[in-house]
Amino acid sequence: MNVIKKVKKEEKVIVKNNRKCIVCGETAEYCMRGIPTSTYCRDCAEEYFKFLNYLDKL
Secondary structure (H helix, E strand, C coil), X not given: CHHHHHHXXXXXXXXXXXXXCCCCCXXXXXXXXXXXXXXXXXXXXXXXXXXXXXXXXX
């Protein structure tokens, strides 16, 4: 049981570190609310959404 918890914890770290912007491929800083797979870097988020308060910070 303890090994399973460690594996899941490491998986979360790996996924968090590998988030890329879906537009340009740079490191993502924002995601759409409720959709953590739609990630954006700061420049693309500002360009497409204008207001960053529509997005969640990662």
